[in-house]
Amino acid sequence: MTLDDAALAQKILKLRAKRLASPRAESEPAPAGQAALCVRIGAEIYAIALDVLTEVMPLKQTSPVPGQSRHLLGVTNVRGEIRPVVNLHDMLGLPDPAPDAPMSVIFIRGPGREVGLRVDEVLRIRLFDPDQMTLPHQAGNGLPQRFIAGITADTVILLDSHQILALDALRPRRPDYSCVT
Template structure:
């Protein structure tokens, strides 16, 4: 004789209540997991001179292949030059120079990671795009706590996997982005 499974009916109030409670627990767990996943810092990971770096997604305007850059005479080496993006001229920084890393081969393929600013977007030349991931702020060590040899001004923190999170405010605070002549004319 084969034992049959007990028959449940949607008309049985006890069965319906049991199903609804199980569904409510499943949905509540999914919400807790989603809230836990939302906490932290979402970053775009990329490579510069073989090192892993990241920038927070909320400070980025866009990411594009870097086709051409026109050098601007008389500006510091930290500014690679300018590029034309849909008719808008945008400055592009040389992260290799800013982070005291070896310069890449001119024939390498590059990308521009554009930081969002109040005015125009400012690009950073990177070698390779990696992925988007979430970091826990509590696990980041800060430059003054580590002897990594990098210019600490531009570093927000370093993850346990040695992913270096850059500080966009410090990058955008460089003097080369501010027109001192305009400041001088306003003061006259």
């Protein structure tokens, strides 16, 4: 390295140090609203909040669970972990898709578990303004209101993940031995 190269390197380092030490400019405020992943289920567009979302993947196969509710599609193996998959079509009163139709599963996190939700297509992430949403009891759209957190003016339906996770079909069942003698 020559003397000129060393002087240039020193000058660049001083400029960089000065820039890094200077106060940051005011950044634009983050857009208000709730971020959610939009998906298609049947002919409707639904959304699930990103704060409960853990994973999205193609749904290859599920194994049925005998004696379970029809809301539970079955279970799937994700890297050696068995996870339940909810049949949103059935839960929302929509017709089931064709058996050979491509499906995806979005996993949401609940207390101590992850649950999959079968969807037809993953679309995009979008911000929702809660103040601009219609509440389910005001909509009168025929959907099971328990699972709906709100509906936008362009009819995207925000699902209530807490109500989905509270489904009876997802509660662990213990055998009842009380009648055994």
